[in-house]
Amino acid sequence: MDLRVFTEPQQGASFSQLLAFARRAEKLGFGGFFRSDHYLFIGDAAPRPSVTDAWVTLGALAVETSTIRLGTLMSSATFRLPGPLAVSIAQVDEMSGGRLEIGLGAGWYEREHRAFAIPFPGVRERFDRLEEQLEILQGLWGTPAGERFDFAGRHYRLEQCPVVFRPLQRPHPPVIIGGHGQRRTPSLAARFASEFNMSGARPQDVAEQFARVDAACREIGREPATLARSVWLTVCIARDRAELERRAAVIGRDPDELIEHGMAGLPAQALASLDRYREIGAGRVYLQFLDLDDLEHLELAAEVLGAGR
Numbered sequence: 001m002d003l004r005v006f007t008e009p010q011q012g013a014s015f016s017q018l019l020a021f022a023r024r025a026e027k028l029g030f031g032g033f034f035r036s037d038h039y040l041f042i043g044d045a046a047p048r049p050s051v052t053d054a055w056v057t058l059g060a061l062a063v064e065t066s067t068i069r070l071g072t073l074m075s076s077a078t079f080r081l082p083g084p085l086a087v088s089i090a091q092v093d094e095m096s097g098g099r100l101e102i103g104l105g106a107g108w109y110e111r112e113h114r115a116f117a118i119p120f121p122g123v124r125e126r127f128d129r130l131e132e133q134l135e136i137l138q139g140l141w142g143t144p145a146g147e148r149f150d151f152a153g154r155h156y157r158l159e160q161c162p163v164v165f166r167p168l169q170r171p172h173p174p175v176i177i178g179g180h181g182q183r184r185t186p187s188l189a190a191r192f193a194s195e196f197n198m199s200g201a202r203p204q205d206v207a208e209q210f211a212r213v214d215a216a217c218r219e220i221g222r223e224p225a226t227l228a229r230s231v232w233l234t235v236c237i238a239r240d241r242a243e244l245e246r247r248a249a250v251i252g253r254d255p256d257e258l259i260e261h262g263m264a265g266l267p268a269q270a271l272a273s274l275d276r277y278r279e280i281g282a283g284r285v286y287l288q289f290l291d292l293d294d295l296e297h298l299e300l301a302a303e304v305l306g307a308g309r
Helices: 015-027 052-064 081-093 110-115 123-142 184-192 204-217 241-249 255-261 267-279 295-305
Strands: 002-007 032-035 069-072 102-104 148-152 156-161 175-178 195-199 230-239 263-265 284-289
Touching: 002 295, 015 032, 032 052, 032 102, 032 156, 052 069, 052 081, 081 102, 081 123, 081 156, 081 175, 102 123, 123 148, 123 184, 156 263, 175 184, 184 204, 195 204, 204 230, 204 255, 204 267, 230 241, 230 255, 230 267, 230 295, 241 263, 255 263, 263 267, 267 295, 284 295
Parallel strands: 002 032, 002 284, 032 069, 069 102, 102 175, 175 195, 195 230, 230 263, 230 284
Antiparallel strands: 148 156
């Protein structure tokens, strides 16, 4: 099982905290360090005094780490125009020596969009824009270097875009698409993704969504096994109940709820959760760490779950 670290800096984290966490994750043998792409605190608590940009962070981490893979879960299609995003992708991939992975989604957090003056169209248009962005990225990556690329969509139009920026990875960095949508999400994953990711949910729900993705692959003649499967789960592991309650309190969660829906509890409970998701076909787990000051928690999770093995 490939274990990766997933962080939510909008909940309160500086770049120095992210860097320390990423470096320790790399040293411990985790396969990847990923972050959300948000600007606004999620939840009812007051916003915390630290906001970082996902792609600025990835560029900095690219030169401050050496082996761990880097990426977003997920960058919203509403946040960036596809052309400039393609340039950022190529640059960060080159800066990292070919360690970038790209999580892309339609966007969902309306309050965040309003707070930062980002247009927030209806759900159908958001998915339409995501689809066009994926088509553009695929088209740019498939155009020989030095040639030009044209695209005429409903929402985006590229005219004679010179392909002078290319990711280091060939044919391109892995693309991650995920979500609970029952129709368009599996279809987009089948067409464009290297990996399908499902956010924290019951194993039964994850298995049902994986089955929809399988069906979408078969509909277009793609072998389902060519699409990696992953989940992300909130992690809260402890050596005893008192430590578990302390860690859960810091992130404002109920320990029993975390055990039921996350990768949490005492070591045996966490390992049992890992096995449940492995059994339904997840080959990779993104462990969502919400307290980035707790490096001991990161070390314990690596020890218990077997990061790097």
